[in-house]
Amino acid sequence: MKIAVCVKYVPEGAARRIDSATKKLDRSGEGTLNPFDANAVEEALRLKDERGGEVVVVSLGPDKAADALRKALAMGADRAVLVSDQAAEGSDLVATSLVLARVLEREAPDLVVFGQQGSDSDGAVLWAAVADRLRLPVVSQAAELTLGDGSLRVKRQTEYGYDVLEAPLPAVVAVSDAINQPRYPSLKGIMGAKRKPQETLALGDAGVDRERAGWEGSRTTVLRLEPPPPRGESRRIEDDGSGAAAQQIVDFLAEKRLL
Amino acid sequence: MSVLVFLEHHDDQITKGSLAILTKAATLGDPDVAGVLVGSGVTAAASQAGKFGAVRVHVRDDDGVAAALPQPRVDVLAGLVREHGYETVLFAASVLAADVAAGLAARLDAGLNWDLVDLAVEDGELVGRRPALGDSVYVSVGWTGTPRLALFRSGSFDPSATAGGEPEVVPVDGELEDFSLAVTMVEQAHAESEGPSIEDADVVVAGGRGLGEPGNFRLVEELADALGGAVAATRAVVDAGWYPYSAQVGQTGKTVSPKLYVAAGISGAIQHKVGMQGANVIVAVNKDANAPIFEYSDLAVVADVHAVLPKLTQLVRERKGG
Numbered sequence: 001m002k003i004a005v006c007v008k009y010v011p012e013g014a015a016r017r018i019d020s021a022t023k024k025l026d027r028s029g030e031g032t033l034n035p036f037d038a039n040a041v042e043e044a045l046r047l048k049d050e051r052g053g054e055v056v057v058v059s060l061g062p063d064k065a066a067d068a069l070r071k072a073l074a075m076g077a078d079r080a081v082l083v084s085d086q087a088a089e090g091s092d093l094v095a096t097s098l099v100l101a102r103v104l105e106r107e108a109p110d111l112v113v114f115g116q117q118g119s120d121s122d123g124a125v126l127w128a129a130v131a132d133r134l135r136l137p138v139v140s141q142a143a144e145l146t147l148g149d150g151s152l153r154v155k156r157q158t159e160y161g162y163d164v165l166e167a168p169l170p171a172v173v174a175v176s177d178a179i180n181q182p183r184y185p186s187l188k189g190i191m192g193a194k195r196k197p198q199e200t201l202a203l204g205d206a207g208v209d210r211e212r213a214g215w216e217g218s219r220t221t222v223l224r225l226e227p228p229p230p231r232g233e234s235r236r237i238e239d240d241g242s243g244a245a246a247q248q249i250v251d252f253l254a255e256k257r258l259l
Numbered sequence: 260m261s262v263l264v265f266l267e268h269h270d271d272q273i274t275k276g277s278l279a280i281l282t283k284a285a286t287l288g289d290p291d292v293a294g295v296l297v298g299s300g301v302t303a304a305a306s307q308a309g310k311f312g313a314v315r316v317h318v319r320d321d322d323g324v325a326a327a328l329p330q331p332r333v334d335v336l337a338g339l340v341r342e343h344g345y346e347t348v349l350f351a352a353s354v355l356a357a358d359v360a361a362g363l364a365a366r367l368d369a370g371l372n373w374d375l376v377d378l379a380v381e382d383g384e385l386v387g388r389r390p391a392l393g394d395s396v397y398v399s400v401g402w403t404g405t406p407r408l409a410l411f412r413s414g415s416f417d418p419s420a421t422a423g424g425e426p427e428v429v430p431v432d433g434e435l436e437d438f439s440l441a442v443t444m445v446e447q448a449h450a451e452s453e454g455p456s457i458e459d460a461d462v463v464v465a466g467g468r469g470l471g472e473p474g475n476f477r478l479v480e481e482l483a484d485a486l487g488g489a490v491a492a493t494r495a496v497v498d499a500g501w502y503p504y505s506a507q508v509g510q511t512g513k514t515v516s517p518k519l520y521v522a523a524g525i526s527g528a529i530q531h532k533v534g535m536q537g538a539n540v541i542v543a544v545n546k547d548a549n550a551p552i553f554e555y556s557d558l559a560v561v562a563d564v565h566a567v568l569p570k571l572t573q574l575v576r577e578r579k580g581g
């Protein structure tokens with residue numbers, strides 16, 4: 001069975017990294033594989049172990065995203081496809097979903113797996129847009145995933161408790177960060193990753209018109225940035241490893257009349 | 260600037276979150292505020308929307324859309340936007356609504372802004388406000404055209420009944436896509452194991468994945484016991500089976516507003532934050548100095564839970580005993 005995993009390259013420690021000139025996330029620093037997507041890669045590898053087949057990771061991002069894809073390859077994915085194009089910069093949900101859908105159409109996998117959310121965007125929405133473009137069934141927030149004969153079964157949490165859902169393959173599924181414990185790449189995996197096929201596509205190669213991606217293809221805009229509303233004073237203490245901070249917590253609670 | 264609001268329902272009631280968005284929609288200046296209800300046996304609930312500002316409720320009431328699944332709802336909403344030309348479509352955040360909103364964005368090539376905490380008209384344009392990057396910055400966002408789609412963070416507004424009367428109820432039909440009907444709900448909304456209520460506790464001690472293993476919840480339980488409080492958990496540990504769903508705090512769990520909330524080994528994702536930000540005092544213990552939870556803690560303790568919690572429990576007991 002062929003499984004595609006959509007993974008995102010995100011800035012390391014995403015907080016407070018807005019570039020005030022461009023009003024965008026400052027992506028100049030170091031980046032990494034979105035931690036939530038390690039769960040998606042892990043789940044795909046688990047299913048491959050069970051059923052055999054191929055795991056291909058797919059991403060839209062800057063050239064530097066190739067490093068993040070290599071981490072997925074080191075974990076055990078077979079192949080990576082990165083769409084990287086200046087004209088794709090600034091792609092919002094509508095544009096990103098279009099680009100990914102085009103690549104996924106070309107790959108025609110039996111299953112497409114997404115992570116829970118981007119650590120930089122907290123969107124937790126992309127899969128439903130991609131599934132609509134692919135005209136495939138979608139199931140989100142999967143906490144447990146089992147494959148049947150040409151179908152999948154998912155247990156997932158909503159506001160009211162747990163649902164059990166079934167969908168025929170091919171399908172799109174987004175997994176919760178509790179679904180598994182992602183493996184660490186082994187040394188052998190890291191060495192081997194360099195030799196695995198890594199393809200980089202421009203928008204044209206993926207079959208996407210330039211005006212449907214990037215700033216031009218996006219339907220949302222960022223107008224301005226402001227500091228968050230002030231919150232009461234916040235105090236910070238660091239423990240030296242001995243647990244001595246416990247006394248300071250007690251003093252704080254006493255001061256607030258909470259003891 | 261006609262507005263359509265997705266009205267989610269549960270047990271024959273339109274959700275409080277959806278009614279709150281309807282209330283907000285009614286303040287945007289255009290009296291043409293409509294709702295849409297999709298489900299089986301939902302027609303009776305439509306009239307609830309009138310008091311909250313809806314002049315019209317589109318209702319798709321049939322057994323084929325009984326399960327709370329997003330894709331048939333995308334079909335229904337896309338049809339309504341195309342036929343009636345709604346310029347803005349608003350959603351209260353939920354597992355269902357997020358998937359409906361994103362599917363609709365792709366279907367209509369429409370802009371979707373998410374996690375909004377406010378929406379207002381500025382110089383004739385709609386502008387949304389969204390906290391980003393662990394809420395360390397507030398971003399004003401817009402749309403390049405219509406329809407504009409928006410998903411609001413849970414708890415951003417309260418519903419408020421107005422003098423509104425009975426809304427016009429308009430039945431909706433139309434074909435649903437084959438792929439939209441492919442997912443089946445085998446079992447719906449099954450809440451596992453009941454537990455003590457955490458909503459009324461003055462003190463809540465919550466544990467997350469940083470505890471390392473299920474057995475370490477003992478550290479949280481002992482501290483809660485010493486402080487006379489209740490035990491809560493994050494979705495990550497509930498989904499992993501470490502703790503019951505009834506103890507979960509956050510978007511898909513409970514909302515608590517105790518006098519004191521202690522977060523142990525919790526990263527502080529926004530979906531967790533929306534369930535506990537109303538606490539008077541928040542104390543967080545996390546070994547990662549950059550954990551997002553520290554952005555909204557009154558006392559940020561950079562420490563290992565295994566070192567600090569047992570000592571803290573002991574000191575609290577001594578103090579209370581003496």
Ligand SMILES: Cc1cc2nc3c(=O)[nH]c(=O)nc-3n(C[C@H](O)[C@H](O)[C@H](O)COP(=O)(O)OP(=O)(O)OC[C@H]3O[C@@H](n4cnc5c(N)ncnc54)[C@H](O)[C@@H]3O)c2cc1C
Pocket residue numbers: 116117124141177353354466467468469470471492493494495496507508509510511512513523524525526527528529530531534544545546547550562563564565
């Ligand atoms: C639609 C949707 C709904 C959701 N609903 C909810 C919800 O209702 N409630 C909820 O909680 N989440 C919810 N989530 C999930 C949420 O996004 C996070 O994934 C989840 O809250 C993370 O749980 P955590 O903090 O326990 O785990 P993690 O994010 O893994 O954080 C663990 C933390 O522990 C720290 N740590 C590790 N070891 C130690 C140690 N020894 N000492 C101290 N600290 C340590 C780490 O630094 C880390 O910050 C939802 C997500 C989505 C997409």
Ligand SMILES: Nc1ncnc2c1ncn2[C@@H]1O[C@H](COP(=O)(O)O)[C@@H](O)[C@H]1O
Pocket residue numbers: 006007008009034036037040058059060061096100113114115116117118119121122123124125126127
């Ligand atoms: N640029 C991207 N390329 C590939 N996959 C992505 C991209 N952005 C987001 N994803 C996937 O979509 C999920 C949700 O991301 P988001 O909706 O941005 O929070 C992530 O966990 C990834 O699986």
